[in-house]
Amino acid sequence: MPPQPDWVAVGIGDDAAVVEPARGTLDVVTTDTLVEGVHFDRAFGSAADIGHKALAVNLSDLAAMGATPRSVVLSLVLPPTLPTSDLDQLIEGLLTLASSHDVALIGGNITRTEGPLVVGLTAYGAVRRRRVLTRDGGRPGDELWVTGWLGAAAAGLARLRTPPRVKAEDKETIAACIAQYRRPNPRVRIGTLLGRNRVARAAIDLSDGLADGLSQLARASRVGVVVEGPAVPVHEDAARWFIAQGQDPLIAALAGGDDYEILLAVPRTYRRRLAVIARLFRGIPLTRIGTLTSSLTLVLNTPQGPETLPTGYAHFASS
C-alpha cells in the first residue's frame, strides 16, 4: 500500500476510515460495481485491467460532476477460481490508476463467494458549491460538446467477442480499440478544469454510450436535442472496423457503451471561453456535435435527412 496523504486521519485497518474534507468544498460520492459476466469477462483482459476499469468508471462519474477525485473504498467478492496472483494484479491495476490521479485507497472489504467476481467501488471527490456540474442545467440553445473520440471501446469489445477472422493487417488497427475497452482513461483533469471554469451548464459521462447520455441529459434538463451525425467524433480505427463488419460507424458509436468521455451543454456565448479551456486538455479534442432544443424530441441529422436518435441500447446496470 502506498503512503496515505496527510488528510487521511485513519486509513485501512480500523472499523472505518476518517478523512478531513477539502476546505470550502462539498463531498461528491459515486458508486459503481463491475460484475463478472455482466460488465467484464475474465477472458477479455487481465486482472489488472479489471482493477483499472473499476476505478476508471467511478473517476469518470466524478469528472462529469466537475469534481476532483480524492479517495476510494473497495469491496471485493472473490470466486474460488480467482488465483491469488490475479487478486494482487487487480489491486495493483487499481492502485496504479489511483496514484496517477492522487487518489487514496482508504478502506476495503473482501468476501469469498461461490458466485462471480464482483468489484464494488465507492469514490469521493471535492467540488466547490457553485461549480457542481449536474445533468439538469441544460437550456434550449445550448451547444452540445463531447470530449475525445467515441466507439473505440465498443469496437474493441465486439472484436473480443468475435472469432478472430480479421486479416493480419487489421490486427494492429483494432489493438487500440481493445486497449480503450480494457483500460479507459477517465477525463479526470478535464472534469476538474470544467468544474473550475464554469463554462458548462450541464454535463454527463458517457459510460452507457453517447445516445444514452444525450437522452439522459435531455430528460434531466427537460429539453430536446439535435445531433449533427457527421460531426460526431467516431474513433478512426473503430470506424474502419465497423465498416469492415458491415455496420454504420455512427450508429455503432452512438449505441456503444464504455466510452468514458464527457458530454457538455454550453451556452453559445461561452464558445470562446470553452476554446480557451480546451487548450488545456492536453491533446484531447473537444467537438461540437449538436444543440439543445425546446421541442423535447431527440433528433439525429444525417446526410439523408433527420431521424429519431436511436436510444434503444442501455446497460441494465447504469449508475
Added chain:
Amino acid sequence: MPPQPDWVAVGIGDDAAVVEPARGTLDVVTTDTLVEGVHFDRAFGSAADIGHKALAVNLSDLAAMGATPRSVVLSLVLPPTLPTSDLDQLIEGLLTLASSHDVALIGGNITRTEGPLVVGLTAYGAVRRRRVLTRDGGRPGDELWVTGWLGAAAAGLARLRTPPRVKAEDKETIAACIAQYRRPNPRVRIGTLLGRNRVARAAIDLSDGLADGLSQLARASRVGVVVEGPAVPVHEDAARWFIAQGQDPLIAALAGGDDYEILLAVPRTYRRRLAVIARLFRGIPLTRIGTLTSSLTLVLNTPQGPETLPTGYAHFASS
C-alpha cells in the same frame, strides 16, 4: 424515496451525489458487503431483514468510531431468482432503519447477475477530530467494557441451521435470539455519546464476535487482555439454548459473530464519567469484562483458572 435533508445538494439520479460536510467535523467512511451464502441465507429471514442488516452492519462500524451517521450509498447485485417484491422489501427494510437514525440514502447502483445476491453499502458519518475512537489507543491498565448482551445472534443462527427438534416451550425463548440475528440494533446513539464524551481510549465493534474484537483491539493497541469469563454478559435466552445443546454459553458467546455491540477500553480513572454517560444508554447495559495488560497475551479467567482466550473463529469477510 423519503425527502432528502437540506445538506444533500445532489441526491440520487445524477452521475454522483453531492453533500455538504458537517461543519467542523471529519468524514468517516466504511463499507461492508453482505453476500448470499456467506453472510445470509434467504431462507433464514425476509428480504427486509437483509436490507436492515446490511445497513446495521455499517452503522455499527460508524458507531465504533464515535461517529454520527449521515448518509449511505447502496450497490445491489441481483440474481434472477429474486422477486421484485423482495427487492422492494429489501430497500424498505434498509430505508426504515435509515430513517430511524436520520440517515439519507444518497446514491445507488443496481446490476443483474446469474450469481448470488450481493448487498454492498458504503456509509458516511461525521465526528470531531479529537473524538475519533480508533482501535489502537488502548493502554495497559485500561478497563474493558462491552455494551449490551452477547451470543444471541449466534444462538439464533445456530437454531435456524438446526432441524427444529426443540420443545414447544423453548420456541419463545429462541425467538428473541432469532430476531437479534435477523435485525441487529447497531449502537448508533451510544457511539455518538461515546465520541462526544471522550471517555474511551479505544473502541471496536463486535461484528465478528467478542473474541475477535478483543484480539483485534489488543493487537492494534499492542497490549494484552485479561477477560473475566463470569463477567461476560451472555444473553440469557442464548445461554439457556446453548446449555440445552450441550455447549458452554461463554465459549459460544465469545466465538459467535453478528453481535453488533461495542467493546471499549476506558482508563480506570474515568469509571465515574463512564457511569454518567451509561445512564443515557436507554436500558442498554454497559458491563466491565476485563483489563488491558502489558503482557501481549490473551487470557480468559474462568472458575477453573486462567486459559488462553479462544480466538480461532473469524469470518473470512471481516471489514
